[in-house]
Amino acid sequence: MLYDATVIGGGQSGLATAYYLRKSGVNYVVLDDQPAPGGAWRHAWPSMTLFSTSGFSNLPGWPMPYHEGFPPARHVVEYLTAYEQRYNIPVERPVHVDSVIRDDGAFHVRAGGRTWTARTIVAATGTWSAPFVPYYPGTFTGRQWHSAYYPGPEPFRGSTVAVVGGANSGAQIAAELTSVADVTWYTRGEPRWMPDDVDGRVLFRRNRDRAIAVARGEADPGTDSSLGDIVALPTVREARDSGRLKATPMFASLSNVTTAHLIWCTGFRPALGPVRSVLHEPGVFLVGYGDRVGPGAATITGVGPYAKRAAEGVVTATR
Numbered sequence: 001m002l003y004d005a006t007v008i009g010g011g012q013s014g015l016a017t018a019y020y021l022r023k024s025g026v027n028y029v030v031l032d033d034q035p036a037p038g039g040a041w042r043h044a045w046p047s048m049t050l051f052s053t054s055g056f057s058n059l060p061g062w063p064m065p066y067h068e069g070f071p072p073a074r075h076v077v078e079y080l081t082a083y084e085q086r087y088n089i090p091v092e093r094p095v096h097v098d099s100v101i102r103d104d105g106a107f108h109v110r111a112g113g114r115t116w117t118a119r120t121i122v123a124a125t126g127t128w129s130a131p132f133v134p135y136y137p138g139t140f141t142g143r144q145w146h147s148a149y150y151p152g153p154e155p156f157r158g159s160t161v162a163v164v165g166g167a168n169s170g171a172q173i174a175a176e177l178t179s180v181a182d183v184t185w186y187t188r189g190e191p192r193w194m195p196d197d198v199d200g201r202v203l204f205r206r207n208r209d210r211a212i213a214v215a216r217g218e219a220d221p222g223t224d225s226s227l228g229d230i231v232a233l234p235t236v237r238e239a240r241d242s243g244r245l246k247a248t249p250m251f252a253s254l255s256n257v258t259t260a261h262l263i264w265c266t267g268f269r270p271a272l273g274p275v276r277s278v279l280h281e282p283g284v285f286l287v288g289y290g291d292r293v294g295p296g297a298a299t300i301t302g303v304g305p306y307a308k309r310a311a312e313g314v315v316t317a318t319r
């Protein structure tokens, strides 16, 4: 069967794109390597919450159901599950795409022994499967983790932990661990706290203004960096204000880190491996991934316009 589009990745970006594809009447399939809906949110640590309220976390078409305060990751998983069912999105899972090649005027999407053939490709593979760890010289003799696989505080109880990273995940994980372990929180500069009465909504507004400017062909106004980066969620604020959460300047060598554990909260890279060889071919569209695609593209509320643009690209390419 020849599809008009194969969407690779069934997280929020893939689903939002499917929402628009479905409205446009093209035939498509979504391939996702997880056993169930939810994308990266299935891998969030147990205490992780959004940094904005449910009213600011809407995919196109259907708002996120209300949740008091900052919703936990499982609320997002439930939302994505219901969204997929509501719009009857054809997701095949678990299907891990190994590669995409272009041959004979079509794209051939390979996963294990199976192949899907399509006229266009939407890459929506996210970033969680490509955790990034910066290089530092020296040797660390304890156990290393990445925030992508942080399991919650229990394995660290009574131990010594180095947490690396001065953004939201580093602050949240370090704050949580301060109540069960001896924590050293390494950051490259002074942590840049957002004002306590400001939450993630301000980041989304910033992103929206940037996206509108870029869409109009104006210069990207950039982020308002004076406002800070770290959302002072209640648990984080409490750890900071009580003095438990204090930043330490970044180490120069891993050999200087003598804790039992080291948790890298140093971000992710786009998981574009399977589509690398066709990335610049006409008919390949990227959704999600953050600034590589556009301001706010890797947020729930911000992905809609990019999903719509990709779906329109598919329609134009297959008309």
Ligand code: FAD
Pocket (backbone or CB within 6 Å): 008, 009, 010, 011, 012, 013, 014, 031, 032, 033, 034, 038, 039, 040, 041, 049, 050, 051, 052, 057, 095, 096, 097, 098, 124, 125, 126, 127, 128, 129, 168, 169, 200, 271, 274, 287, 288, 289, 298, 299, 300, 301
């Ligand atoms: P994903 O959710 O990662 O979905 C991609 C899917 O594709 C996954 O199921 C993946 O397993 C699958 N996949 C990958 N490779 C393949 C392959 N080769 N074959 C088949 N399937 C594949 N956003 C907000 O809006 N609000 C917040 O408060 C917020 N907080 C965040 C906090 C943290 C700590 C982090 C890390 C992110 C946060 N985000 C937040 C950002 C954002 O919403 C997520 O990163 C989001 O999950 C991106 O969605 P996605 O669909 O692009 O990617």
